[in-house]
Amino acid sequence: MADPRRIVGVIGGLGPAATADFFSRIVQRTEARRDQDHLHIIIDNNPLIPDRNAARRGEGPSPGPELAASAQRLEAAGADILCMACNTAHAYETEIRAAIRCPFISMIDATLEDMSRRCPEVRTVGVLAVDACLEAELYQKGLLARGRSAVILGGGGQASFMTAINAVKAGETGDDPARRMRAAVQDLVTQGAEAIIAGCTEIPLVLKKSDAPIRLISSTDALVERVIIAAGGRLRQTDQFA
Amino acid sequence: MADPRRIVGVIGGLGPAATADFFSRIVQRTEARRDQDHLHIIIDNNPLIPDRNAARRGEGPSPGPELAASAQRLEAAGADILCMACNTAHAYETEIRAAIRCPFISMIDATLEDMSRRCPEVRTVGVLAVDACLEAELYQKGLLARGRSAVILGGGGQASFMTAINAVKAGETGDDPARRMRAAVQDLVTQGAEAIIAGCTEIPLVLKKSDAPIRLISSTDALVERVIIAAGGRLRQTDQFA
Numbered sequence: 001m002a003d004p005r006r007i008v009g010v011i012g013g014l015g016p017a018a019t020a021d022f023f024s025r026i027v028q029r030t031e032a033r034r035d036q037d038h039l040h041i042i043i044d045n046n047p048l049i050p051d052r053n054a055a056r057r058g059e060g061p062s063p064g065p066e067l068a069a070s071a072q073r074l075e076a077a078g079a080d081i082l083c084m085a086c087n088t089a090h091a092y093e094t095e096i097r098a099a100i101r102c103p104f105i106s107m108i109d110a111t112l113e114d115m116s117r118r119c120p121e122v123r124t125v126g127v128l129a130v131d132a133c134l135e136a137e138l139y140q141k142g143l144l145a146r147g148r149s150a151v152i153l154g155g156g157g158q159a160s161f162m163t164a165i166n167a168v169k170a171g172e173t174g175d176d177p178a179r180r181m182r183a184a185v186q187d188l189v190t191q192g193a194e195a196i197i198a199g200c201t202e203i204p205l206v207l208k209k210s211d212a213p214i215r216l217i218s219s220t221d222a223l224v225e226r227v228i229i230a231a232g233g234r235l236r237q238t239d240q241f242a
Numbered sequence: 243m244a245d246p247r248r249i250v251g252v253i254g255g256l257g258p259a260a261t262a263d264f265f266s267r268i269v270q271r272t273e274a275r276r277d278q279d280h281l282h283i284i285i286d287n288n289p290l291i292p293d294r295n296a297a298r299r300g301e302g303p304s305p306g307p308e309l310a311a312s313a314q315r316l317e318a319a320g321a322d323i324l325c326m327a328c329n330t331a332h333a334y335e336t337e338i339r340a341a342i343r344c345p346f347i348s349m350i351d352a353t354l355e356d357m358s359r360r361c362p363e364v365r366t367v368g369v370l371a372v373d374a375c376l377e378a379e380l381y382q383k384g385l386l387a388r389g390r391s392a393v394i395l396g397g398g399g400q401a402s403f404m405t406a407i408n409a410v411k412a413g414e415t416g417d418d419p420a421r422r423m424r425a426a427v428q429d430l431v432t433q434g435a436e437a438i439i440a441g442c443t444e445i446p447l448v449l450k451k452s453d454a455p456i457r458l459i460s461s462t463d464a465l466v467e468r469v470i471i472a473a474g475g476r477l478r479q480t481d482q483f484a
Contacts, residue, residue, distance in 0.1 A: 020266040027259050036289055038255065042285065043265075045283040047282065077284075171270065236413070
């Protein structure tokens with residue numbers, strides 16, 4: 001009998017450490033007693049995809065065509081459903097969807113729905129995300145559509161947050177990126193945020209749940225949960241950001 | 243100008259946590275200041291591949307055809323070199339190589355060469371590996387060819403080691419698997435081992451370098467290093483089993 005579960009394709013490498021973290025969390029969150037209980041996942045970790053922030057600044061080529069090529073590669077390899085372990089690259093979601101026939105599970109939608117479910121009472125939501133993600137307003141539009149208002153970091157705070165993200169991408173494991181992210185959280189709280197969307201997959205690599213005085217919604221964990229269920233796997237219950 | 247580096251294909255899912263660990267270690271060990279410095283890696287994490295130990299006992303189908311299919315899927319997706327994050331499945335290496343045109347980098351060879359380089363003086367080597375890996379004598383033959391003798395666990399010790407491996411595959415994170423592995427190391431030391439090959443990719447998930455009084459050669463790290471160099475990446479220097 002053929003396995004009824006779907007093969008998951010992951011567009012990754014944006015960056016690679018975040019993709020490895022996303023993959024690890026799928027494995028950890030899948031209820032399994034042996035290898036065969038886990039999901040079949042094909043990962044295209046392609047860090048050569050053009051830089052999203054540089055493209056947004058007009059300083060580099062669009063990553064759209066390479067993202068679409070990755071999606072096609074995964075579908076050709078057998079993936080039944082696709083997802084992408086990077087928030088910012090969802091600015092090119094239309095190009096990705098146009099390139100494939102199988103469903104694409106949006107990390108942005110998964111995160112917004114997770115937020116609505118976990119904290120229905122919250123009106124003001126802080127969005128931690130890189131420049132290109134904020135400029136594309138991926139989360140701000142979705143929050144507005146759900147009757148919430150969004151707060152984001154000011155110029156200096158956002159610059160410090162970008163320094164932290166780039167340090168994580170360079171493999172720096174000291175306390176400096178974590179310190180900058182804790183300051184970013186505090187900035188959003190001061191601006192009135194009642195919950196915070198961690199809208200960048202590098203964030204959970206350094207920021208822990210206990211680092212925030214309010215609820216952190218992890219875009220990584222929201223997509224992990226959505227993908228396991230969509231693929232027909234069984235979800236293991238644990239805390240997010242554990 | 244086309245990137246001169248090669249795309250790495252990884253046959254994985256045997257088990258998934260070990261594949262995620264292998265992937266994470268490639269990312270950590272690649273010298274990189276930004277996403278684009280990392281390697282393009284395609285991972286076929288297929289945990290549905292038939293159980294290697296059951297096949298060896300005659301209690302299940304051979305994983306050979308599925309391993310060969312995974313290799314072909316990766317090559318079709320664009321991989322220039324292939325490897326596999328599982329020692330035991332190398333018993334089917336001939337079937338894999340026959341199915342592809344691109345080079346396949348053996349984890350067994352990488353580990354034996356790493357051992358020869360790191361501890362040229364050692365004559366007696368302990369091999370920690372699952373039943374099917376030991377029965378196929380993947381490491382014992384290679385050690386003999388290099389003028390070394392191999393020692394392995396006795397029946398009771400091996401059974402306890404298998405319990406630990408299966409616990410790791412089931413996602414158990416308590417101290418029991420680590421305790422069993424430390425006992426296995428001690429058993430091999432008592433038998434005269436001067437160094438130990440950690441010949442199963444689940445081992446580094448629970449056993450730390452400091453857990454062994456003698457040198458541990460990690461098959462995971464040996465393959466990670468070999469693959470980064472073969473793909474044209476730059477190796478970041480760190481301790482194994484750190």
